[in-house]
Amino acid sequence: MASESTLAPRVRELPRWAGGAICAVTVLVLWSLVSVLFFSSTGIVPTPWAVLAQLGDTGVQTYWTNISVTTSSAAQGWLWGNLVAIALAVVVLLLPPLEGAANQVAVISYCIPLTAIGPIVLIVSPVGSRTTSIFLAAMSVVFTSVVGCLLGLRAADRTALDVVAAYGGSRWTALVKVRLIAALPNVFAALKLAAPAAFLGAVLGEYIGGVDTGLGIMILAAQTNLQYAQIWGLALLSGAVAGLAYLVIGLLARLLTPWSSTGERKAGL
Template identity: 50%
Template structure:
């Protein structure tokens, strides 16, 4: 009987495979097109990271992470409040869901310039409010839907017990629904982490920001510096993945019963 590989071994094998394919494709493209290929090899990207230095990445990513964190807190906080309000006042569900769908369907490229006019240009070296707002917009739909589905998954018998003993809708929300909704809500919050980071970067493209991942990518693109552009993209993925995994650890610690574990 063949034993399945551990999850870490599968992830490592996938990463090595992708790295090998990247190396082969980059080397082949450069052999045929030279420096105009636009696909550097992994050693060239690592060399670019080393040449840029820690200060370059810290200065840019610290601003973008702050914007993403602000957007994440705004969007998820507002979504959680609305989802809880729906359980207390069920008639608001249609309005909240329509609001969530509209926020999801609005093109970021279209709403970005409007937010820039409303919120203004940030001071030099300060986080962009426009980028934070776009980060909030990117996480709102996912959090609202995931939280509502979790709140509605509560056991009907438990809700009836609270009602029989004279409990109100708010008591049902506090005693039953929040506990039942915790796994789905935390999963929605985990999925929202990379979306907030992506929204912040997109906001920097539109928000006339001088420091951040977005401006650094624009400068690298305009100067045809492919290794730095790939390096910024790679580090962005690592930062988003790290935040995603941290929230995943919080999910397992906060709701171990969702994975069949004991507290």
């Protein structure tokens, strides 16, 4: 019991990055053991070192070119999807009777499988365009962003809204002067979640076809050629870029809504 009581304070004193470092080392060790003990003959699960070696053999320039293309499509889809989501949320606030229709649009965008809608978009898109990748990226973010925006816009202080109404302010005035400020923390939280979703949607759009560059095309080529190490490397790169997008939006949110990040630190989040 005494050892446990002395261990807990030491664990709490560790820096925040220590937990992530310990987790990463643990994953690498377990990954290596599984690869060597169970898949050494087939190579289906390569070791982390084999994946790193393959990344070096393929060349940084090749990966950078394809990552840039995919990121561009993801950014466009993220922008269009969030614009649609914010527009739907604003319409619901200004015209409450349309809430049912707006919610249906958001739910439909979430429920339709991307692998089903992707080929249809590919067929109707111009040959060689990246419409499918951008469209699937946009579809991936609409529902999450609509929910986050509605929660944020409805989080405004009731007293402030009553003051605007007392001075003869319209719904639009209340939206601009009160609701938008109160909504920013929730909106940025939704935008953070939308960033990785948009990137993975863009990769899926490339995987479906119609383009000749991008991480999705590299994954398809590696799968066809049974290059297991490259498949694992591309999966890790996709996750890393998606995670980086999440962190970038999070940092932007802290800069633009410092009151929200201060509250999170006080709450221990």
